[in-house]
Amino acid sequence: MDIKDIIRPENKVYCKPELLDEVHMHYCPGCSHGVIHKLLAEVIAEMGLTDRTVGVSPVGCAVFAYNYIDVDWVEAAHGRAPAVATAISRLWPEDVVFTYQGDGDMSAIGTAESIHAANRGENIVMVFVNNAIYGMTGGQMAPTTLVGQKTATTPYGRRVDLNGHPLEITNLLAILDGTCYVTRQSVHTPAAVRKTKAALKKAFENALAKKGTSVVEVVATCNSGWKMSPEKANDWMAEHMFEKYPLGDLKNN
Amino acid sequence: MKEEVRLMKGNEAIAHAAIRYGCDGYFGYPITPQSEVLETLEELMPWETTGMVVLQAESEVAAINMVYGGASTGKAVMTSSSSPGVSLKQEGISYIAAASLPALILNVMRGGPGLGTIQPSQADYFQATKGGGHGDYHLIVLAPSTVQEMVDFVGLGFDLAFKYCNPAMILADGIVGQMMEKVVLPEQRPRRTDEEIRKQCPWAANGRKDGRKRNVITSLELESSRMEVINHKLQERYREIERNETRWEEIDVEGADYLIVAFGSIARICAKAKEMAAEKGIKVGIVRPITLWPFPTEAIHRAAQGKKGILCVELNAGQMIEDVRLAVHDAIPVEHFGRLGGIIPSPEEVVVALEEKIVK
Numbered sequence A: 001m002d003i004k005d006i007i008r009p010e011n012k013v014y015c016k017p018e019l020l021d022e023v024h025m026h027y028c029p030g031c032s033h034g035v036i037h038k039l040l041a042e043v044i045a046e047m048g049l050t051d052r053t054v055g056v057s058p059v060g061c062a063v064f065a066y067n068y069i070d071v072d073w074v075e076a077a078h079g080r081a082p083a084v085a086t087a088i089s090r091l092w093p094e095d096v097v098f099t100y101q102g103d104g105d106m107s108a109i110g111t112a113e114s115i116h117a118a119n120r121g122e123n124i125v126m127v128f129v130n131n132a133i134y135g136m137t138g139g140q141m142a143p144t145t146l147v148g149q150k151t152a153t154t155p156y157g158r159r160v161d162l163n164g165h166p167l168e169i170t171n172l173l174a175i176l177d178g179t180c181y182v183t184r185q186s187v188h189t190p191a192a193v194r195k196t197k198a199a200l201k202k203a204f205e206n207a208l209a210k211k212g213t214s215v216v217e218v219v220a221t222c223n224s225g226w227k228m229s230p231e232k233a234n235d236w237m238a239e240h241m242f243e244k245y246p247l248g249d250l251k252n253n
Numbered sequence B: 001m002k003e004e005v006r007l008m009k010g011n012e013a014i015a016h017a018a019i020r021y022g023c024d025g026y027f028g029y030p031i032t033p034q035s036e037v038l039e040t041l042e043e044l045m046p047w048e049t050t051g052m053v054v055l056q057a058e059s060e061v062a063a064i065n066m067v068y069g070g071a072s073t074g075k076a077v078m079t080s081s082s083s084p085g086v087s088l089k090q091e092g093i094s095y096i097a098a099a100s101l102p103a104l105i106l107n108v109m110r111g112g113p114g115l116g117t118i119q120p121s122q123a124d125y126f127q128a129t130k131g132g133g134h135g136d137y138h139l140i141v142l143a144p145s146t147v148q149e150m151v152d153f154v155g156l157g158f159d160l161a162f163k164y165c166n167p168a169m170i171l172a173d174g175i176v177g178q179m180m181e182k183v184v185l186p187e188q189r190p191r192r193t194d195e196e197i198r199k200q201c202p203w204a205a206n207g208r209k210d211g212r213k214r215n216v217i218t219s220l221e222l223e224s225s226r227m228e229v230i231n232h233k234l235q236e237r238y239r240e241i242e243r244n245e246t247r248w249e250e251i252d253v254e255g256a257d258y259l260i261v262a263f264g265s266i267a268r269i270c271a272k273a274k275e276m277a278a279e280k281g282i283k284v285g286i287v288r289p290i291t292l293w294p295f296p297t298e299a300i301h302r303a304a305q306g307k308k309g310i311l312c313v314e315l316n317a318g319q320m321i322e323d324v325r326l327a328v329h330d331a332i333p334v335e336h337f338g339r340l341g342g343i344i345p346s347p348e349e350v351v352v353a354l355e356e357k358i359v360k
Ligand SMILES: Cc1ncc(C[n+]2csc(CCOP(=O)(O)OP(=O)(O)O)c2C)c(N)n1
Pocket: A059, A060, A061, A062, A078, A101, A102, A103, A104, A105, A106, A129, A131, A133, A134, A135, A136, A137, A142, A222
């Protein structure tokens, strides 16, 4: 059989999403951000939302998300993406607006904006990438850093007496009346990737149906910040993070 | 709504003017002495009439970032606050300036530093005109001295902001925010349709309609050589604004022996002081900067020719005086008179200061 007989549209099982640009990503090999970008690109295109989606990128490793997914973007100041998205959504109610935020962005500097946007029930999707560390600035402690976890600012491991407890911001968001859908997913296995895609799709459907705020947390790896190989990082995440941040829906109205 | 003559506070007038201008969105957080702006908007419910969005944000930080978001989509959006709140907004203002976005910010100044006082002040002159936030940027800064100018500068501020894709600030003092005066409210202008916005602001991030290329609003550029180019472009724009948009008012400058330079409502107290001084045979002219940035440097330089001295009257410890000194190159004496802590000087006090500091 000739190779040309195999490369046919009907045999295609996997491809680069059309909304994902042909550029080098700046993410470290093995980083979860790339997979999550791919899923967003797929969901937006499959739902036919390319011409009415506005993404709000954070300050964090995903600051350059606007270089990769081919929709309109606004790059927000650190932590302020939910406020930025609030205005866009209110001023362009027919647009679908999503934020993409890390744990520092969402649950440290931007806690107020995140909680209040969700509490107002802004018609937005909040994608929250929880890698338990500040990836961009070189691996410092995040509010979601686990007790005992070593980071650049907790070199001997996070201590409750010094640094307090890991913050489960998603649980806080779930109890607010403004949120309609709050879920926690991951992207470390093909099955998990498929579930995260379904969750993102539901969140975007909620935005279309103007149901309020949807929050999709993705428990993620930062193999560079954690100083592990990508494979080891996936194992470490499954072993340690899911206990504190269990996967599944927290709210589905 | 037709043109209308009304009696109202400066802060209320701002709310009416915003609606009538066709403003798309207001985002604010209460703080004295400007809370009437948000209160009046909530009372007028413009979302029922023009479709304007009004939102009480959770903080000034959130409010300015809402303005950043709205401006990113090409809508005409604004916020208002007073000094401590405007300090909180500075990061967002820097982002708006860096991303070349049109927006309107009102600061009804109160006395500081710190929590300070709720009484009037002009102590945020440096903050408004010299940057305020981080980086090399400028706001177009308009200083109203009457309630009518509060109304007029809403339209002027938005027009300039859109003309230059640059944020504009109305720097008002607590007096002009709280004082009641007769105002002419302009006729209602329709808000631009989404189609008109897409045409007017092809750069705006509001959804890739008709398969156009994506729009990205960002202030980030890690490549130094490109960041330098961006900065040079901003500077070119600032020079253009300086050439075209410098505004000031002169009262009896010709034939005067002395000058008073004052902005905002204090310029009106100085106009009274000028009359009182004339009765004593002291001939004074007044220059009132209307744009604090761009500053009327050349106008003051010209007005100072042949004068014996200048008194800068400000509700602060001496801020605008630095720009006045630069304008006259220290060719003649330039002195400052100001009251602090929210105290408003009387015209008599201004005359005494003139006599003691300048006429001698
Ligand atoms: C006001 C402000 N403070 C601090 C920073 C520096 N900073 C940039 S990214 C970041 C943390 C990012 O961590 P996270 O949100 O978890 O995103 P990640 O990189 O892990 O995806 C910090 C502190 C900044 N850019 N702006």
